[in-house]
Amino acid sequence: MRYFIIRNRYKQDRTPSGRWSRSTYDHEREAMSTFEYGNATSPDALRFFSARATREHTKAGYMVTCAVLPVGWGNSTRMVEDYAFIEIPSEAFGTREALIVDAARSATLKTVGGHELVTFETACDKSGHCETCVYDVAARRFVG
Structure with a gap:
């Protein structure tokens, strides 16, 4: 099975009550090869960026499907990266x-x-x- 990954990246802010806002901004959508995906979601890269990763079982195996990264030194903004696996027939x-x-x-x-x-x-x-x-x-x- 051959596939590639589409990464959707966006930012969220905290609301005054301390929850994460539903409104998002700075949307980016990009394609990644399996080589680039492997580098971006390696345990060392996730640890370096202090990211929290969600892993799920996909057709390609047990892989990272979402990563949440803090932005800057404060905790009022976060960056979310969703990974979608596209299988090539x-x-x-x-x-x-x-x-x-x-x-x-x-x-x-x-x-x-x-x-x-x-x-x-x-x-x-x-x-x-x-x-x-x-x-x-x-x-x-x-x-x-």
């Missing part, structure tokens, strides 16, 4: 795409014409050449 793959997704060091998310496109990129060789492929999330297939 096996019929969408060709040999080239499978090799690139397996070796991807980064994934970027762009919205073009109402479609979310994820670009997977491998590590570059000595000449600076990088292999890339583009996946359309809505159509569930590789394009271009």
Whole structure:
């Protein structure tokens, strides 16, 4: 099974009563390769940022699905990161795409014409050449 991760990141403030507000701001949505996800949710990274992580059993195994990080030195704002696992169907793959997704060091998310496109990129060789492929999330297939 091959998949990638979409991370939704936003901030919340405390209300005067001490609870967390339902209103959120500074929304970001980005795609991550499994390599980037592994680095972002490693125990050392979570410990370094003093993050609390929620783990759940997903199709990809027992993984971090939500992380809550304090922002600044005060405790009046927090950053929440939700991770959504998107499985790529096996019929969408060709040999080239499978090799690139397996070796991807980064994934970027762009919205073009109402479609979310994820670009997977491998590590570059000595000449600076990088292999890339583009996946359309809505159509569930590789394009271009």
